[in-house]
Amino acid sequence: MELPEAKQKFIESWGKLGSEWGINRTMAQVHALLLLSPEALTTEDIMLELNISRGNANMNLRDLMDWGLIDKQLKPGERKEYFFADKDTWNIARQVAKERKRRELDPVIKVLNELSTIKGDDKDPAYKTFKKSVSDINKLAGNVNKTLEMMLKAEEGWFWKSIFKLFK
Known part of the structure; x- marks a missing residue:
């Protein structure tokens, strides 16, 4: 199995596991994507990677921050917000x-x-x-x-x- 396929399989599996935690599938998939990403991602990156709408991405990013599972950072000179997950x-x-x-x-x-x-x-x-x-x-x-x-x-x-x- 190649990395892209393994990554997709992990994201799908984490999404299923998320529903066992009491969070929705897409929220868990966003979390999985951020867990696997070596660098912080923008909302647009997440939308593109998971093929979800901006509203869906924003809602799930906000919920993940409420759960304390991800954080937001700003990069100097950029207007975009970047999101990253604790990998521990x-x-x-x-x-x-x-x-x-x-x-x-x-x-x-x-x-x-x-x-x-x-x-x-x-x-x-x-x-x-x-x-x-x-x-x-x-x-x-x-x-x-x-x-x-x-x-x-x-x-x-x-x-x-x-x-x-x-x-x-």
Whole structure:
């Protein structure tokens, strides 16, 4: 397989993976293109390479910046904006985890904490089942949250050593 074909295959695969992260396919493809590019690219470069509209490119570049996965730079004497991605996979994984936590886990934990304060009759089977289910899910969510917090603060080597110790 030649480089252009391999690059295209990676971009397509990263696009599919992106939907598993909770981001749209084109956004992940833009990210993949920037990951593979040795130099920062302009919006026009991205549009041409991925065959997408300016609006689509701009929207996805803005979203990638919101996720903290890419940055924008200006080059002296040029009016165009250039975009580049952090190529450190550990940083990417932590940033995705941070955003997913903020967008998905934190709101669920907030609701579960509210629901755990419900008052009721301890003899009522429906109340007992509700209370236990909410409590168990809240406990699990809390453990997931602690693990993510540990990941977000940790250095890569330390984190993986700690995780692998759990499975020995």
